[in-house]
Amino acid sequence: MSKIVIIITHPGDAHRDDFIACSLALAVNPEASIRRMDPVFPEYLSDPNVLVLDVGRVHDPKQNCFDHHQLPADADPTCALHMYAEEMGWTEALSLSPWYNYLAMVDSKGPFKTAELIGLPRYPMEMVDPLGNWLVAQFKKVKVLPRDNAMLYDLMSQFGNSLLLGMEHTETLRSKIQVHEVQGVQILVVESEDTRGLGNIKDRDYPDAAGAVFHANRGPGWSLYRYNDDPRLDFAKLNGHPDITFAHVGGFIADTKVRVPLDHALELVGMARVIQE
Numbered sequence: 001m002s003k004i005v006i007i008i009t010h011p012g013d014a015h016r017d018d019f020i021a022c023s024l025a026l027a028v029n030p031e032a033s034i035r036r037m038d039p040v041f042p043e044y045l046s047d048p049n050v051l052v053l054d055v056g057r058v059h060d061p062k063q064n065c066f067d068h069h070q071l072p073a074d075a076d077p078t079c080a081l082h083m084y085a086e087e088m089g090w091t092e093a094l095s096l097s098p099w100y101n102y103l104a105m106v107d108s109k110g111p112f113k114t115a116e117l118i119g120l121p122r123y124p125m126e127m128v129d130p131l132g133n134w135l136v137a138q139f140k141k142v143k144v145l146p147r148d149n150a151m152l153y154d155l156m157s158q159f160g161n162s163l164l165l166g167m168e169h170t171e172t173l174r175s176k177i178q179v180h181e182v183q184g185v186q187i188l189v190v191e192s193e194d195t196r197g198l199g200n201i202k203d204r205d206y207p208d209a210a211g212a213v214f215h216a217n218r219g220p221g222w223s224l225y226r227y228n229d230d231p232r233l234d235f236a237k238l239n240g241h242p243d244i245t246f247a248h249v250g251g252f253i254a255d256t257k258v259r260v261p262l263d264h265a266l267e268l269v270g271m272a273r274v275i276q277e
Contacts, residue, residue, distance in 0.1 A: 002048035002064065004029040009080075010055035011036045014140040016132065017079040017107045018054040019156070020163070021066070022139075024084070025051055026153070027160030034145040034153075054080035061087045068108060077117070079107040093167035096200045170197050179206065182266050183273045185232050188212040189262065202227060213265050219245060221256035222265045224272065235272045243268065 057070040066083040111123035146153035193215040235254035239247040247254040
């Protein structure tokens with residue numbers, strides 16, 4: 001992709017997809033400015049140094065134009081962020097976050113169709129994020145960044161960089177996953193304390209996994225963890241075991257006192273196995 005000096009997105013109401021897409025664009029193009037405007041001048045749509053997001057009714061990655069509003073009503077859910085992410089090679093990492101696909105549904109199909117697509121009787125207004133709404137509202141107020149609002153520019157750049165670091169972390173985490181079978185159940189093992197996103201990876205890549213073993217973040221031992229209240233594991237059974245410092249009464253997690261050999265940690269998982277009749 002050419003060096004981007006101007007990022008254009010639509011004026012008026014701001015939305016999460018253009019806010020996030022612009023934040024990522026700033027992270028990889030730190031010298032660029034954002035203009036919230038209609039790209040009325042043809043040179044904007046044909047200038048490879050101008051990135052056009054969510055406006056212009058053109059999807060042409062060669063010209064750095066990423067809009068979805070010209071697509072037919074029955075097109076698959078997509079948004080400017082999805083189009084830009086695909087061009088940048090971010091789709092695999094971002095798609096492991098449930099919000100990523102949900103965002104495209106809301107933006108391209110609206111809240112009522114989104115509720116239907118995810119099997120809800122109505123859109124969950126109770127789950128609307130007030131912090132996210134406030135941030136997007138600040139973006140709506142400006143016409144040019146950074147000149148009009150350097151603080152928001154810096155915030156968006158930092159947010160975009162945090163997403164890039166998150167994608168890097170996700171790919172690193174995926175490369176560390178080992179799969180073990182303990183008494184007929186699949187257990188994921190990760191030699192890491194930072195397991196952010198492991199549940200999302202598990203849901204997509206290892207749907208049959210019942211639990212995981214990873215470095216405890218509150219002590220020197222292992223954490224033994226149960227996913228989605230899987231009935232095949234109950235770590236409360238380990239309460240009182242000499243190698244266990246804590247076993248939650250809810251049965252979803254237990255920590256060992258020290259980082260015992262992995263084979264022994266998996267033996268402890270086996271002791272928590274629930275045999276169903």
